[in-house]
Amino acid sequence: MSSNKSGVLNTQEKERIRIPLPSIRDDETGYDYLSKLVSFVMSKPESLYIFDFSRCSTITHNGLVVLGGICNYLKRYEAGVTLTRGFGFGSFFTPIKVSFDISGMNSILKERLQVLGFWNYVFPDHGVARNENYIGYREHETVLEDSEIIAHLQDGWLTDEKVSLSEALKGEIISSIYEVFVNAYGHGLKDNPNHQSVISCGYYEPKEKSLSLSVLDLGGGIVNSVQSYTSISSKEAALKWALEVGNSTRTDSPPDVPRGLGFGILKDFIMVNGGVLRICTDSYMATIDSSGRYITEKVSGCIGGTLVSITVRCDDKHYRLVSEDKVPTGKYF
Amino acid sequence: MNPIIVKRLVGVNAISMSSGRKLRDEILREWAGSEKVVVNFEGVEVFASPFFNSGIGFLLKDNDISQLQGKLVFEGISDHGLRLLNLVIDNAIRFYADSENKTVAGLNEVKKDI
Numbered sequence: 108m109s110s111n112k113s114g115v116l117n118t119q120e121k122e123r124i125r126i127p128l129p130s131i132r133d134d135e136t137g138y139d140y141l142s143k144l145v146s147f148v149m150s151k152p153e154s155l156y157i158f159d160f161s162r163c164s165t166i167t168h169n170g171l172v173v174l175g176g177i178c179n180y181l182k183r184y185e186a187g188v189t190l191t192r193g194f195g196f197g198s199f200f201t202p203i204k205v206s207f208d209i210s211g212m213n214s215i216l217k218e219r220l221q222v223l224g225f226w227n228y229v230f231p232d233h234g235v236a237r238n239e240n241y242i243g244y245r246e247h248e249t250v251l252e253d254s255e256i257i258a259h260l261q262d263g264w265l266t267d268e269k270v271s272l273s274e275a276l277k278g279e280i281i282s283s284i285y286e287v288f289v290n291a292y293g294h295g296l297k298d299n300p301n302h303q304s305v306i307s308c309g310y311y312e313p314k315e316k317s318l319s320l321s322v323l324d325l326g327g328g329i330v331n332s333v334q335s336y337t338s339i340s341s342k343e344a345a346l347k348w349a350l351e352v353g354n355s356t357r358t359d360s361p362p363d364v365p366r367g368l369g370f371g372i373l374k375d376f377i378m379v380n381g382g383v384l385r386i387c388t389d390s391y392m393a394t395i396d397s398s399g400r401y402i403t404e405k406v407s408g409c410i411g412g413t414l415v416s417i418t419v420r421c422d423d424k425h426y427r428l429v430s431e432d433k434v435p436t437g438k439y440f
Numbered sequence: 441m442n443p444i445i446v447k448r449l450v451g452v453n454a455i456s457m458s459s460g461r462k463l464r465d466e467i468l469r470e471w472a473g474s475e476k477v478v479v480n481f482e483g484v485e486v487f488a489s490p491f492f493n494s495g496i497g498f499l500l501k502d503n504d505i506s507q508l509q510g511k512l513v514f515e516g517i518s519d520h521g522l523r524l525l526n527l528v529i530d531n532a533i534r535f536y537a538d539s540e541n542k543t544v545a546g547l548n549e550v551k552k553d554i
Contacts, residue, residue: 257455364494365500437526
């Protein structure tokens with residue numbers, strides 16, 4: 108991020124930092140860049156930011172939740188500072204904390220961000236989604252009622268007009284996505300010192316028949332939670348511990364109720380579905396290989412939270428694999 | 441003995457811990473006075489692990505798996521729901537075995553008997 112400092116200007120004692128965003132894809136390079144972006148912004152929350160889209164030809168779900176999450180973080184930071192300093196005369200002249208230069212943005216991306224509802228939350232002046240039930244970008248300030256999450260998925264995302272699926276596969280996809288949200292609410296909204304939102308962005312790609320979803324919370328992250336809960340000092344080991352079936356930091360449940368299945372269920376489903384799962388937290392990213400093992404690798408920056416991204420193949424051909432029940436477990440009933 | 445109709449209890453989504461708690465309370469109400477407790481899932485469309493953790497897995501805190509198998513009968517449950525139920529039970533057995541310093545050998549013994 109240091110190369111971006113060429114655009115730094117001083118305005119009312121605050122740096123104005125212009126960040127030329129590159130194209131951001133759902134791949135290793137994309138996640139690595141996003142981790143650096145979060146690190147950089149969180150190290151300078153007092154600055155003013157302009158995100159410049161002139162070099163960005165595309166930005167996928169993971170990029171949108173991180174960009175939206177950063178904006179959410181900066182706005183909450185600024186609100187906290189204003190509350191501390193009071194609403195004096197000077198606050199009327201506070202420059203805009205986060206803005207976007209979209210003058211060089213290509214028309215396809217411009218339309219896509221509007222349709223996805225990205226600007227609805229982040230910068231409504233750039234055009235909001237007209238359809239309230241759009242599939243796309245959302246910020247969740249409170250824990251949604253379970254029925255609300257499911258209704259949104261069933262009635263907004265996976266309707267018969269948009270996605271052709273058997274009811275059985277639809278139920279399994281909804282169940283997996285619900286596990287992602289439950290994890291994010293547990294780590295992201297409960298006990299989050301910054302009172303930040305959980306951010307989600309998802310969409311269906313008709314050509315690939317795939318559904319992609321990213322859910323971000325900036326509530327400290329899994330590694331942080333595990334290290335507070337256990338005596339594990341290595342960050343990589345802490346992430347691996349969290350991904351093992353049965354391990355849970357119990358952020359959202361009584362201590363005597365068994366938990367720790369969310370990531371295991373997701374992993375099993377994604378593995379047999381032939382999809383993609385990425386979990387990026389702190390300075391590590393975990394993915395699964397073709398045999399269902401987690402591969403962890405270091406990223407260049409640090410996400411002070413947890414980003415879970417999945418791509419699910421919405422194709423009943425793959426559902427038969429799930430039904431064959433290749434996932435080893437005891438059969439008690 | 442009337443079956444517990446899960447749809448009537450929690451609706452078509454059996455997903456949350458609080459819904460699972462409702463099922464558990466209902467099972468425990470029937471537990472002592474009935475030879476079998478029948479849990480009917482007809483019409484339930486979506487399942488998730490928090491529901492089963494709270495509704496069924498928690499019962500293994502005070503009962504072993506053979507007691508559950510002897511008492512509970514599940515009807516009308518989807519393949520996905522049943523797979524999730526078994527996964528939750530597997531995890532709950534390990535969870536309570538560890539907290540009471542039992543060994544995983546107990547789990548393996550249970551599996552042999554099934």
